[in-house]
Amino acid sequence: MHDLIAAPLQDQHLILRPGSRRAVKVGSSKFADLCDAVAGGQPVPAWLVDVARRVWGVDASGRPADAAVLVREPGPYELSRATWEINLGCDFDCEHCYLGEKRFEGLDWDGKERLLTVMRDAGVIWLQLTGGEPLIDPQFPAAYRLAHELGMQVELLSNGSQLAKPRMMELLTALPPTKTSLSVYGASAETYDGLTRRRGAFKRFTRGLDAAVAAGLNIDLSLIITNRNAHEADAMRAWADRLGLPYREYANISPTIHGGAETLPSQSPEHLTHRAPFTGCPAGHTFFHADPFGRASICKVGREPNIDLPTEGVAGLARLGSIADSLMLRTGGCSGCQLSSTCRVCRPMAKVFQEAKAPLHSYCQHGMKETAS
Ligand code: SF4
Numbered sequence: 590m591h592d593l594i595a596a597p598l599q600d601q602h603l604i605l606r607p608g609s610r611r612a613v614k615v616g617s618s619k620f621a622d623l624c625d626a627v628a629g630g631q632p633v634p635a636w637l638v639d640v641a642r643r644v645w646g647v648d649a650s651g652r653p654a655d656a657a658v659l660v661r662e663p664g665p666y667e668l669s670r671a672t673w674e675i676n677l678g679c680d681f682d683c684e685h686c687y688l689g690e691k692r693f694e695g696l697d698w699d700g701k702e703r704l705l706t707v708m709r710d711a712g713v714i715w716l717q718l719t720g721g722e723p724l725i726d727p728q729f730p731a732a733y734r735l736a737h738e739l740g741m742q743v744e745l746l747s748n749g750s751q752l753a754k755p756r757m758m759e760l761l762t763a764l765p766p767t768k769t770s771l772s773v774y775g776a777s778a779e780t781y782d783g784l785t786r787r788r789g790a791f792k793r794f795t796r797g798l799d800a801a802v803a804a805g806l807n808i809d810l811s812l813i814i815t816n817r818n819a820h821e822a823d824a825m826r827a828w829a830d831r832l833g834l835p836y837r838e839y840a841n842i843s844p845t846i847h848g849g850a851e852t853l854p855s856q857s858p859e860h861l862t863h864r865a866p867f868t869g870c871p872a873g874h875t876f877f878h879a880d881p882f883g884r885a886s887i888c889k890v891g892r893e894p895n896i897d898l899p900t901e902g903v904a905g906l907a908r909l910g911s912i913a914d915s916l917m918l919r920t921g922g923c924s925g926c927q928l929s930s931t932c933r934v935c936r937p938m939a940k941v942f943q944e945a946k947a948p949l950h951s952y953c954q955h956g957m958k959e960t961a962s
């Protein structure tokens with residue numbers, strides 16, 4: 590496997606190290622110099638030997654450039670980031686889960702291989718693998734490895750339940766993710782198992798978290814605060830602090846992607862935070878989402894219309910920008926709203942709340958005003 594990735598990104602040129610979040614920008618002449626070295630079977634250029642040693646502690650001196658560096662081709666669009674739900678199946682059944690019913694289904698191996706190749710050809714550099722729980726997919730290890738081989742920087746979004754398995758940890762230490770984001774659903778077995786509706790879930794998570802910490806993975810915790818575990822919010826924060834791990838808190842519960850409202854009662858009312866006013870989003874322009882069948886949409890929320898990537902290939906993504914623009918128009922219940930310039934949710938998110946007939950105060954300024962008066 591390559592030590593470094595050289596990737597064009599619009600008018601910039603980046604050098605990346607698989608598994609590291611650090612990236613180095615280089616000028617176009619150095620990038621061209623590197624491409625020549627790779628094509629001509631020459632050693633890694635001296636300037637890159639120096640950069641690799643300084644930034645990542647990698648010794649590339651005397652190494653053939655074509656073995657040490659994978660040079661990525663530019664994609665035809667500006668889409669450099671993607672998320673992929675490899676499978677919606679999950680070993681937990683969280684009360685608040687925005688995926689709602691999670692069927693274990695998706696592409697076969699040929700389809701997964703094709704999808705990852707299309708993503709590479711589209712110019713995706715940063716790929717988030719998610720689910721459901723991505724690590725329970727039997728083809729996760731092969732897909733994870735292939736994404737690395739294709740020169741993508743892979744981030745994992747996981748519930749951590751599988752991380753204590755030796756084979757999983759062998760894979761993730763040999764090919765570290767750039768980031769492993771783990772969701773935390775409570776600080777005690779009673780609360781955690783209750784929220785996830787799985788006996789033993791807390792034990793599996795704790796073991797997985799400990800294994801990931803011991804392996805030195807780059808971990809980021811997502812503390813999920815609901816009415817079930819709000820009383821343990823301080824304990825969850827203290828747990829993260831004790832481990833010295835960064836964390837973010839998520840307390841705003843959304844309807845399901847199927848427009849279902851069954852998740853909303855798990856909202857902890859006192860933790861419903863007012864988002865900052867929505868000022869725009871590059872969904873569909875610089876990033877996209879792929880579901881388990883390889884259907885590409887602008888993001889995880891605005892799922893339709895979508896593009897069948899295994900069938901349509903890279904060319905299909907040419908439509909994504911105009912799909913994104915149309916989804917941002919204030920239509921439906923939002924058309925003509927006088928408060929749209931200070932709205933706190935994007936239009937795709939508002940639509941999901943409206944379809945679920947969610948209480949206005951949970952997402953809309955009109956409801957907030959009514960509540961306040
Ligand atoms: S672990 Fe994540 S995907 Fe699984 S049920 Fe919970 S929220 Fe949903």
Ligand code: SF4
Pocket residue numbers: 870871872887888889890891935936937938
């Ligand atoms: S939900 Fe809205 S803000 Fe979030 S990525 Fe999608 S379009 Fe952007």
